[in-house]
Amino acid sequence: MxxxxxxxxxxxxxxxxxxxxxxxxxxxxxxxxxxxxxxxxxxxxxxxxxxxxxxxxxxxxxxxxxxxxxxxxxxxxxxxxxxxxxxxxxxxxxxxxxxxxxxxxxxxxxxxxxxxxxxxxxxxxxxxRSKLMQKTFTPDDVTIREVVSTPVAIMEHRGDPAMIGATIQRFIAWRKATGLTPKTSPTFNVFHSDPHTTPQSEYRMDLCVGIDRSFEREDGQIKAGVIPGGRCAVLRVVGNTGNLEPAALYLYREWLPASGEETRDFPIYCQRLSFFPEVPEHEAVAELFLPLK
Incomplete structure (x- = not known):
């Protein structure tokens, strides 16, 4: 059956x-x-x-x-x-x-x-889509990787997670204006907050692009930062990358307690490798990084 x-x-x-x-x-x-x-x-x-x-x-x-x-x-x-x-x-x-x-x-x-x-x-x-497109993860899906430090330009999203689309629009416009396209510069999201436990007005997420040069932004919309290097548990997600919560829950609830590892003092983050609508939605790819000691 x-x-x-x-x-x-x-x-x-x-x-x-x-x-x-x-x-x-x-x-x-x-x-x-x-x-x-x-x-x-x-x-x-x-x-x-x-x-x-x-x-x-x-x-x-x-x-x-x-x-x-x-x-x-x-x-x-x-x-x-x-x-x-x-x-x-x-x-x-x-x-x-x-x-x-x-x-x-x-x-x-x-x-x-x-x-x-x-x-x-x-x-x-x-x-x-979630009825069938949700993947069940296993320990074999998780790898431990030594990640190098990455300088990034950061646009902060603060407030209602439902409004992240407006921040994404501004982020894309800024990237186009500066020539930091996804084809030439890596894209990251840093998740400072859990939308289920954080008041909407206090929700925080960073939209980041890897940089190899200095830049200035007079209106304060963009700031410089670093995604620190070190050991990370990495979980690759293919399809439905608009909702990384199931992958994050797997890392925290199942993989981490069974692994014997301990987390480092930096938030969970992802690197987006391919994007909808450039590729079909089920072919979009993101890697989720859980920083480890």
Whole structure:
């Protein structure tokens, strides 16, 4: 029974990965049911029963989420091109659908996103993905690595974690202006707070980029810092890198007590190696670092 259940879920997960990789293609029931190797007459009901969303609704939300990321974080692409990539024949049809979904026009969202309605709009998609895309970690997934010290430029996020998207926008804009692109300079997040135990107004997270030169920022938006070298437990996460909490909990709850190791006086942090929407969401990669003595 357990093996049959795992096989069933593996087939459904293939469908989610296929959708991620082929958002620009015709994702009809015939195609997707064949990917799952299920009868097309029952696949739609099976998908809805498993994920709480119809296939059509899931694909719509996945395309709209990618479009919203491109609007907020990739200003080189026009709204018209983003609309076409999302499967709409005309920008005005995309604008109506986008406004209905997130409460803002695409141009307004690009300029100043309202992240709370966005989180609510795409909550059903993230909930559906978490049913099958969540990885179970084992001790073999953790390696101990000697990490070198890395000078970084830091943009601090302080306040409601739901508003991190606005800080990310400013961070990306600053990186573009200074030429510190992800292709040439590593990207880190340092997690000073646990969002479940810290009041929203006191939540702290640093967005960091590795640097090899000095810089100045008159408005105080950016400061210089260092991610210290030393031993770290490293856990690689592939897919769903927008939510690293399960990986962090595994390190703290299971791996650390069983390892006999002790933590060093520096927060847990991650390095982001590939990013959605440059790669399909399930192919995004991050490494989580737990500093050790």
């Amino acid at each position: 357990k093996a049959a259940f795992q096989n069933y879920h593996a087939r459904m997960q293939r469908v989610l990965e296929y959708i991620d990789q082929h958002l620009d293609d015709d994702l009809n029931l015939d195609v997707l049911s064949s990917i799952a190797a299920f009868s097309k007459f029952h696949f739609h009901r099976q998908f809805t029963a498993t994920f709480g969303l119809s296939v059509h609704r899931y694909v719509q939300l996945a395309r709209m989420k990618r479009a919203s990321y491109r609007l907020a974080y990739r200003d080189a692409q026009s709204v018209t091109d983003i609309a076409m990539d999302a499967g709409y024949d005309a920008p005005d049809a995309f604008a109506r659908a986008f406004r209905q979904r997130v409460g803002q026009s695409p141009s307004s969202f690009r300029k100043s996103p309202d992240w709370e309605p966005w989180l609510a709009a795409f909550g059903p998609l993230d909930n559906a």
